Amino acid sequence: MIDLRRVKLALVGFGVIGKGVAKVLAQKRDALRGMGIDARLVAICEYNGSLIDANGIDPLAAVQHSLDKRMDKPQQWKQGATALSVIPESDADIVIEVTPTSVETGEPGTSHMLAALNAGKHLVTSNKGPLALNFWKLVEAAEKSGAQFRYEATVCGGMPVFNLVRKCLPPNGIESIQGILNGTTNFILTKMHSDNLPFEIALQEAKERGIAEANPKYDVEAIDPAAKLVILANAVMGMRKRFSDVRRMGIDKITPEAVQLARRNGFSIKLIGEIANGSIEVVPRLVPVVHPLNVSDTLNALLFKTDLAREVLVVGRGAGQMETASAIISDVIDVCNATAGA
């Protein structure tokens, strides 16, 4: 049982998202206390060591310091103490796993997550690779130890997805899911549509604005949205799908001529993911300009077809430091509430 007055958090990974979590913990300290939650950061694990302080780490001081690179480490820094040794020994109630994602190996996330769940620690994560590869293994580990497992931030950042389905849509059955699950490709396609740019120039602009990574393969080859679809299929539709089950086509072969031809006929070309009739695909498709899924720029959108409420669409920011941290802290609150009476 979590003591709601003092919930102890271990943060594994301290990049953009980890620092976002620390910032939100500081910014929303009073709001969390208003909900009866005194969240205390007791460990931050970096790849080369950990900051450990049972009395509570000042989140903003840690963000300022950056931890991994500077020579003047804080007194509580333990060089070489990495997550796999820190997690089982920590007195944290909740482990927040936010290391870089890999859809190829699922590591180091999967090992961190199993270490947390096997130790009976609740797990909150934004790291989609481990879930795309090992979803049911992680669920089973959580069930075995009685730990809570939350992953709202793995799909579409700050936009509610799993919480929407689980908390807002019962008693509905979900018949299909369709949508835009990648902000980078949506930005590129929007630029191609509105400004009549070729793919390479639109990609270049996305890189310059920090929307696309230097190696944009995960996005333009639709690997990122395919991983999200696998998580959705398993978590929301109860399927047993693997990453290799997704039919996938990227956007790098789309010509300006195709985009403008679509536009003249009242359509946009969008990278649309779909889970329907037991199969999963993410491919470029024509979407009518006035269709609710035709959202612009970096927005994400998911359309749930349900048996009672019919269509429910949610649109939001699928990425971003504070947006993703918002989803993570939302899950932390949810774990606290779910275990409050335990």
Added chain:
Amino acid sequence: MIDLRRVKLALVGFGVIGKGVAKVLAQKRDALRGMGIDARLVAICEYNGSLIDANGIDPLAAVQHSLDKRMDKPQQWKQGATALSVIPESDADIVIEVTPTSVETGEPGTSHMLAALNAGKHLVTSNKGPLALNFWKLVEAAEKSGAQFRYEATVCGGMPVFNLVRKCLPPNGIESIQGILNGTTNFILTKMHSDNLPFEIALQEAKERGIAEANPKYDVEAIDPAAKLVILANAVMGMRKRFSDVRRMGIDKITPEAVQLARRNGFSIKLIGEIANGSIEVVPRLVPVVHPLNVSDTLNALLFKTDLAREVLVVGRGAGQMETASAIISDVIDVCNATAGA
């Protein structure tokens, strides 16, 4: 404490929505049991009497029978026993209030709701009039008796609104709310836009399709969306607003020329409600054709501006028998979960 094995429901009002609730209870019986909820209907109150059966009323038989008009009443029918006398004496755990709404008087809903809450019974409702007029009075009655009070179905039918904010958006602060809160006027404006119809003809088509009522005043004069905005302002933004605080303008003065002029310039005219900077209004506005709020036909849409997740938009069916019943049963499930550990 509710015994999750047997939660007893009293249904007050047995029109389109009440019958929808009965249908969903029958259709989702197994799904509810899967959540540990054996929901049993122990009373259905009509304006002229009530059907009362502690052993459980067959919901589909009641829907078939219609109760109020036919002479061959079921054995358990008590002629003249109306909600105000039945509610306090019933052994129902949850009262579901779905009588016709009145934004002028708030009755008979307000009296039913206070009777339920004062008797310590949990309350679930789709009836917006009482909430638009007496929101804080009802909240205080619930707090005094320790009863749960849920009203997801009062605003935008099957589209999640209150549950979205309360369960999916913490730890966000809500900075403003903007959207389309009335499906009838959205249908009329869509017809004026797409088919170049004058207001009267579009309204006539809405009536023929059963989308507009014979007296469409509540919709076309923006009374219905104004009532919903008052509930949102109080429930979501913590304001203390009254119906008369809403600046309101209907759609009946909008000319086909205005709609087509907007269209030629890339805009739709939409009836947009907004809560921002402490004030509330619902007025026709120009919305860019590719804006996420530009949804068609009878769809509703609400855009929440938040401090961390930024924009979160939800789109769905704002009315309809099964859609609204879906929201009501969603609230019933939520009350069961909230009180399970009590």
